Amino acid sequence: MPAELTTILETVRDQVQALDLPGIPRSNVVICHSAAVEIARLPAQRMPAVVIAPFGAETITPASNLRDDIEYPVVVAVVASLKIDAEQPTDKQTLYLDQRLTWRETIRKAFSNQRLDTTRGYTMTVVPMTIVDAAAFARDLFVSGFTLRIVNREGRT
Numbered sequence: 001m002p003a004e005l006t007t008i009l010e011t012v013r014d015q016v017q018a019l020d021l022p023g024i025p026r027s028n029v030v031i032c033h034s035a036a037v038e039i040a041r042l043p044a045q046r047m048p049a050v051v052i053a054p055f056g057a058e059t060i061t062p063a064s065n066l067r068d069d070i071e072y073p074v075v076v077a078v079v080a081s082l083k084i085d086a087e088q089p090t091d092k093q094t095l096y097l098d099q100r101l102t103w104r105e106t107i108r109k110a111f112s113n114q115r116l117d118t119t120r121g122y123t124m125t126v127v128p129m130t131i132v133d134a135a136a137f138a139r140d141l142f143v144s145g146f147t148l149r150i151v152n153r154e155g156r157t
Helices: 004-018 035-041 090-111 134-138
Strands: 029-031 049-054 059-062 067-081 123-128 141-155
Touching (some): 004 029, 004 067, 035 049
Parallel strands (some): 029 049
Antiparallel strands (some): 059 067
16 A cells, blocks of 8 residues: 555646646646656656655644644646747747746646545645746746645554
8 A cells, every 4th residue: 555645646646637737738747756856857858847846844733632734845836948039029028927926826826725636634724826937937947836745544553
């Protein structure tokens, strides 16, 4: 049986893939160990992409004598190369920005205050991050993401 966090990451990936974001192939929605490392290594031909990874530490809140609420933080980031943008006319650059912001918005709406799936008791909230990451932008990358805070009530052993 996979780790609870593995199940969560795979479910997030499957739901993002199901959104069928125009311009992002399903194979470019990836799970990784570290979003920052994956984004730095991502070749241009794998962009645009959506990167999904554990992010930070889980929190544990006692829920009863036998169970705890475990909150798993998961980062979801839209990544695209800006190298082709500079070679395009201004109106085309505006279209690219709008498309990327639409991807972000679509993903956010799909997860905001929803249950992760219908078969488990996962609840979640979306914590927005910087809309356009300045450090990534300086490296010719568009990176825009948010953290999903996914809570699962788990029994103690």
